[in-house]
Amino acid sequence: MSVDDSRLGYNPKSAESIFEYARRLRGRTLREATGLGELADPHIRRGAFGSAVEEFYFRIKPNSSPRMDFDGAGLELKTTPLKFGPKGKLLAKERLVITMISYEDVVNEDFEHSHFMEKARNILLISYLYDSSKKPLDYEIKSVVRWSIPEEDLPQIKHDWETVVSKVRAGHAEDISGGDTLYLEACTKARDSSVRTAQPFSEVPAKPRAWAFKASYMTEVQRKMVDSSERIPRSENEKEFDLLTLLAERFSPYFGMTEQELARRFAISGSKDRCARITKRILGLGDKSKVEEFEKADIVPKTVRLRKSGRPKEAMSFPAFDYFELSEKSFESSSFLECLLRKYLLVVYREDEKDTYRLKDICLWQMPEKDLPEARRCYEQMQENVRHGRGDVSVHSTENRCCHVRPHARNSSDVRPQPFGPPVVKKCFWLNKGYLQNEISRVLGS
């Protein structure tokens, strides 16, 4: 890496290095990532965000030439806006434009070696949440991934490409329409709709067009990325670490920090799920993605906040139960037992003298087998209540060493039906504070 490159913060010749550097944008805004002030705000126009990423974050001059953005690394930088749809689902706001179509050149290309494929083969895709009330520097960056056309989509994309190209070859570029194709389209791209350009096999001028993935296609691409799981990134010397060692390595630099410090560090707002988000960010993952290792080992991260006394501030809840299911299913086949057989990554915060909570430790916890009969007793006791039409009666923490039953609802009118008797407020099983405390000190040995 040359002196100049190190000042950039990444090596522009290495796709790996560019990617690592780009990943730091996840969950942040450009303003946070660059420290730019109000003066730097670009004019709000199409492409303002993309240009700002190139200019202010990667510090490359915006280019519209058909060369690669990162020529040395063979990487094409693309930014794409997302928005919330009517049902609150994330959608691609627009098509993703890849490159202008040269009618002159495209007729001599074959798909595999086309200019389009050259551009689409290796994309660094940065997705951001468009918000009309914000300036581009303040858009939230949702994901940063290296993307190329999935194998299974290639036949359709190739078909789309050939549909368009055959029209040009037939001398009918002026007849091309977005409706001709499914995933890939030739979309119009000009300063205004009156612009026309020449085509090779006809005197009729045609609208200038660009290759673009349709918005619907990008929505699906996006959805897959969001749902897909990610492995926790490991450096070379961490490759052989077992999971807990790796987790300890990741978390330990943050031990002692307050929640506020962590939230600021990772640009996370003070919402109630901030701890879960902090956990993902400490692991170096986007907050949308599942953690592949956690999925594989059935590990669920949970935050535990300990008072100065060492007693948990709150009991630990499980999902609200269905009264019918509870009444019918045995403990052995219950979803409650399923929860208890899971492993939990307990992220432990502890209150200090100044009443602020600081990240203290992490541990993997699973209910010891010897405690399962006690949990079973709680389950069956509640089951009996429900079978007698008394879902309203809970199993109290004074009645069971490990767990109890308590409401878990929006409010007292947020009820669920029970097999006998009137609907009752939603409830769930909780781990007792005292039990949690004992377990945590047993595992952490403190």
Added chain:
DNA sequence: GCATGATCATGC
């Protein structure tokens, strides 16, 4: 200070 009922806030 604790147990328990009640509710909030957010993402999907």
Added chain:
DNA sequence: GCATGATCATGC
């Protein structure tokens, strides 16, 4: 609109 994680509020 609901599930979920998280916390508040009240009475003892």
